[in-house]
Amino acid sequence: MPSYNPGLHHRQENRWLNSFRDPFSVGFLLKLGLFILILFVFTSLFLFINGGPELELATWSQDGKSSRLKKKIENIDDYDAGCSGFSMGEIIREQKKILESVRRELIESQSKLDEYRKVYDELQRTIPQRQLELSTIEGEIEAAHRTLLEFQAKRNVRVYLPHEPLFPASHSYKTPSKEELTFSLENIFDLSRCSITSFMPIFIQNSGGKEGNWIDSFKSAGYIEAKSPDTACFVLSLINGSLPPDTDPFNKIFLNYGSPITAPHKSILVQSTCAPFRRTIDFALNLDVSEVDENSWESLPQLLPFSRKNYISVIIDRNQEVTKNLDEDLKLLQESSKNVEDSVEILDCRTSTAFCDKISEGRAQSFKSSIFCVIFDSPDYLRYFYEALQNGCVPALLSLDLVLPFDDLIDWRQAAYRMPAARLPELHFILRSFAVEDILEMRRKGRMYYSTYLGDRNAVARTLLAALRTRLQIPPFEAKIASKNKAKAFFNGSFTSPNGYSISAPPAYDDDSIGPLETSFPSPTFLHNFTKLQMYSYDAWNVDMMPWKSGEHLIGALELPAEAEFHEDTKIGFRPIEPGSGVEFSRALGGNRQREQFTIVLLTYERDSVLSDSLKRLYQMPYLNKVIVIWNSINREPPDSWPRLHVPVEFIKVKENSLNNRFVPWDRIETEAVLSLDDDIDLMQQELVFAFRVWRENRDRIVGFPARHHARFGDSMFYNSNHTCQLSMILTGAAFLHKSYLEAYTYVMPIAIRRHVDRVMNCEDLAMNYLVSHLTRKPPIKSTSRWTLKCPTCTESLWKSESHFDERHECMRLFTKIYGYNPLKYSQFRADSILYKTKVPPNHQKCFKIV
Ligand SMILES: *[C@@H]1O[C@H](CO)[C@@H](O)[C@H](O)[C@H]1NC(C)=O
Ligand SMILES: *[C@@H]1O[C@H](CO)[C@@H](O)[C@H](O)[C@H]1NC(C)=O
Ligand SMILES: *[C@@H]1O[C@H](CO)[C@@H](O)[C@H](O)[C@H]1NC(C)=O
Ligand SMILES: *[C@@H]1O[C@H](CO)[C@@H](O)[C@H](O)[C@H]1NC(C)=O
Numbered sequence: 001m002p003s004y005n006p007g008l009h010h011r012q013e014n015r016w017l018n019s020f021r022d023p024f025s026v027g028f029l030l031k032l033g034l035f036i037l038i039l040f041v042f043t044s045l046f047l048f049i050n051g052g053p054e055l056e057l058a059t060w061s062q063d064g065k066s067s068r069l070k071k072k073i074e075n076i077d078d079y080d081a082g083c084s085g086f087s088m089g090e091i092i093r094e095q096k097k098i099l100e101s102v103r104r105e106l107i108e109s110q111s112k113l114d115e116y117r118k119v120y121d122e123l124q125r126t127i128p129q130r131q132l133e134l135s136t137i138e139g140e141i142e143a144a145h146r147t148l149l150e151f152q153a154k155r156n157v158r159v160y161l162p163h164e165p166l167f168p169a170s171h172s173y174k175t176p177s178k179e180e181l182t183f184s185l186e187n188i189f190d191l192s193r194c195s196i197t198s199f200m201p202i203f204i205q206n207s208g209g210k211e212g213n214w215i216d217s218f219k220s221a222g223y224i225e226a227k228s229p230d231t232a233c234f235v236l237s238l239i240n241g242s243l244p245p246d247t248d249p250f251n252k253i254f255l256n257y258g259s260p261i262t263a264p265h266k267s268i269l270v271q272s273t274c275a276p277f278r279r280t281i282d283f284a285l286n287l288d289v290s291e292v293d294e295n296s297w298e299s300l301p302q303l304l305p306f307s308r309k310n311y312i313s314v315i316i317d318r319n320q321e322v323t324k325n326l327d328e329d330l331k332l333l334q335e336s337s338k339n340v341e342d343s344v345e346i347l348d349c350r351t352s353t354a355f356c357d358k359i360s361e362g363r364a365q366s367f368k369s370s371i372f373c374v375i376f377d378s379p380d381y382l383r384y385f386y387e388a389l390q391n392g393c394v395p396a397l398l399s400l401d402l403v404l405p406f407d408d409l410i411d412w413r414q415a416a417y418r419m420p421a422a423r424l425p426e427l428h429f430i431l432r433s434f435a436v437e438d439i440l441e442m443r444r445k446g447r448m449y450y451s452t453y454l455g456d457r458n459a460v461a462r463t464l465l466a467a468l469r470t471r472l473q474i475p476p477f478e479a480k481i482a483s484k485n486k487a488k489a490f491f492n493g494s495f496t497s498p499n500g501y502s503i504s505a506p507p508a509y510d511d512d513s514i515g516p517l518e519t520s521f522p523s524p525t526f527l528h529n530f531t532k533l534q535m536y537s538y539d540a541w542n543v544d545m546m547p548w549k550s551g552e553h554l555i556g557a558l559e560l561p562a563e564a565e566f567h568e569d570t571k572i573g574f575r576p577i578e579p580g581s582g583v584e585f586s587r588a589l590g591g592n593r594q595r596e597q598f599t600i601v602l603l604t605y606e607r608d609s610v611l612s613d614s615l616k617r618l619y620q621m622p623y624l625n626k627v628i629v630i631w632n633s634i635n636r637e638p639p640d641s642w643p644r645l646h647v648p649v650e651f652i653k654v655k656e657n658s659l660n661n662r663f664v665p666w667d668r669i670e671t672e673a674v675l676s677l678d679d680d681i682d683l684m685q686q687e688l689v690f691a692f693r694v695w696r697e698n699r700d701r702i703v704g705f706p707a708r709h710h711a712r713f714g715d716s717m718f719y720n721s722n723h724t725c726q727l728s729m730i731l732t733g734a735a736f737l738h739k740s741y742l743e744a745y746t747y748v749m750p751i752a753i754r755r756h757v758d759r760v761m762n763c764e765d766l767a768m769n770y771l772v773s774h775l776t777r778k779p780p781i782k783s784t785s786r787w788t789l790k791c792p793t794c795t796e797s798l799w800k801s802e803s804h805f806d807e808r809h810e811c812m813r814l815f816t817k818i819y820g821y822n823p824l825k826y827s828q829f830r831a832d833s834i835l836y837k838t839k840v841p842p843n844h845q846k847c848f849k850i851v
Contacts, residue, residue: 157336157432160425163325184280185471188266190250194233196530199224199477200469203232213291214238214255217461220292221548224477233472234268253468257287270464272382277403283467284403285460286382292458294751300451301368301392303444303821306436311342312428313370313393315363317356317378318349329424336428345370356380367391371439372431376421377402389415389450392820394442396431398424405454406467409541415446447820452545452748466548470537475529475550482552485746487628487666488653490637495651495668500644503619512849514586514689515622520647522625522670523596525552544740544775546748553672555700555738559592581835582845589623591696597625598673598692598736603662605632608639611679615643621685623692625671626650632657659764660754662732665742672699674742678733683786686848691783694831695736702772702780703831704735707787710812710824717822719766719808723787728773728824730780732765737772745771750818756811762804763811770815770823779827784851 194200203226204215218236226232234251237244241258249266256271263269263282270283277284290296314330330346337344345366349356355363364387367373373388375381377399385404388395395416397404404412412418419430453463469476489495528536529550539556540547564570573594578584589595600618604611611629618627627649631638634657642649650668654661662676673695675688683705695703707727711720746754749771757764769780816822833847840846 163422201226217457310370604679774823779825
């Protein structure tokens, strides 16, 4: 024990410091050990708190390493607490041991950690890959499963042999008498009263019933009214189930909306069933239809969803005698469908007559929830047929003889399937084999035919007259129909402003000639008055769906072969392009057709200076026929001074400020090609001329500049103007379209759409895109690279408000409901001129400088 020594105290105080000076002193080692230990503890704690990847991994590895580490740390604490009880040497040894073991463990864990990290990284890397593999495999399993199901479905539908010829003969085709056999339109119709230039004058005879609204319907169809029965091509007599006594039988058409009668020998009969039915004479039509109603689309079905509760619904009439073993066949059908889990509903009026009542809720429900409606030959087949169409149920007709409405003109093969009744045992196999696309197209076409030709009285009247014209080969009196499109002029009866002022310079960027200036000439009209009734009749009835018009211009009119330009008699109007490239191209229109021009229809509202600037940009535009300004500022007359162009600028007076005015087929439009423009669109002449050339090759499409598309977000479809690689609409603020589409927009498109356009003062361009895609099933064509247009006040930038877009989303959804489906189609390319961005040899020039 050291004695008291003040110096010692001093020495002891300095030992701490000294120990640092002497690197090999025991105290130093001890302190270094402690220091490292504390450092280690703190680092570990720090890492632990901050959740470094190593520690996380250590915890995650769960092999006890980390818990052992923690124990060690605890031990160290213990050691600190009880330090006083040990001798120095022991403490040092102990500490060294601990230090050693800690270090070992540290190194060990570090290497383990590295290992784990490697594994972890490897896993991280492979997880997405494996996930991808997994989802691929899942996809394959799913596909295989589907294929299996389909295969099973197909395999399980057995084909049974059809029957031998069946008797008795069908209801609608009772054996005609000898005299009736010789009847045809040719020998019962006195054509001397129906000159082809007479336009088919009609005298309507009123038999005193409540048929007033039928007469209104015929009036709305625009027939020529004859002064007396003697000057009429035919007399249309509306009857209610009984013939008037002794009438002149010639050129008489009986429209019987009452109970069916026997056909009068020498007259045409229109009623729901005809016995005997004379194919070239009579019409089988269900006349029990409602008045025209702009909201009738609400009662028509939506095209999708495809699946319905039943695959097949069969309606069996009260005294059905169609096949030898009807009940056996039905049993087979049910068994066969059970195998593939198709539901078949049989509406058997032999047991429950309610299904065959004139109005049957049960029948309507069944048709509404079935994909196919099987209809046999029965007195009421036409009613079932109409109802099937109305409910989106594809009619499967088990008779080759059943007469369908206007079936010499409407191609019902597009909307219904027909087979002989003897094939009933094969029916399920056949119907089950149809592709979904085919079935949906039948459903779609059925709905179109129904609403265009059959659905209401106006449609029936219009269609009946068109069918009679087709049979008698008399083109319609277009002037009468067109009178609705007669434009009214400003400027004291003149369309052009009296004080036009000249402009001198063309726009700066269009200094090169891009085409010759020719005087205005119209496109030839009415070239197909008679061929429209035969050669073009199929398209008129089944594609364009405007058979009641002779068509000023036909979209699908044929072209001459290329050598036509070498022959004197056929070369007129061709503008062949000389050999060469850009320069020669600019000098002539070329293409596959004779020369033509386009009309600009400019819609303007309250922006006179914007309009002036737009007009100036059209100065010396080649191929321009005229500019038509639709003056929507109805509260004032246009000022009488406007830029004077090389072509007339005509101002049209309209009754109301409506966006639908843009698409009225004004009589002032004299070309097939119409360029619809907003008053503020700034496009280069090159761009317009190029788009015109593109349109000439795609006359049934909308060809233009600003593109938009429809896109799905969540559960709904949205209008979308973002830049994307797909488009489905071209805004009609700058687009070429065929004049016929203006007619279709104004007279064929559901009126509910035009009303909506007026209500929201928006969406007329969407409506036009819907219409054209609906009629053609093709997307529009985008030309040149312009996506948005240089127009500071353009539709979207002007009202780029939320409400503008909301309205447009809503329009899309409403139009989709009105058509029963969304007719828009996507397109993934755009049209550029041929040498655009092509490296050309020095002696060649691009087609256009810029586009
Ligand atoms: C047709 O005649 C029947 C009775 O024969 C009558 O009940 C019905 O109201 C008549 N229809 C019209 C439209 O006059
Ligand atoms: C064709 O029909 C139009 C319109 O009805 C008529 O103006 C024209 O004269 C007709 N052309 C011929 C050759 O019949
Ligand atoms: C408008 O026409 C009428 C008759 O054609 C004529 O009397 C009148 O002077 C004309 N007004 C103007 C401003 O040209
Ligand atoms: C369009 O793009 C903008 C951003 O560029 C985005 O905020 C917006 O949601 C997009 N709109 C649609 C309808 O895709």
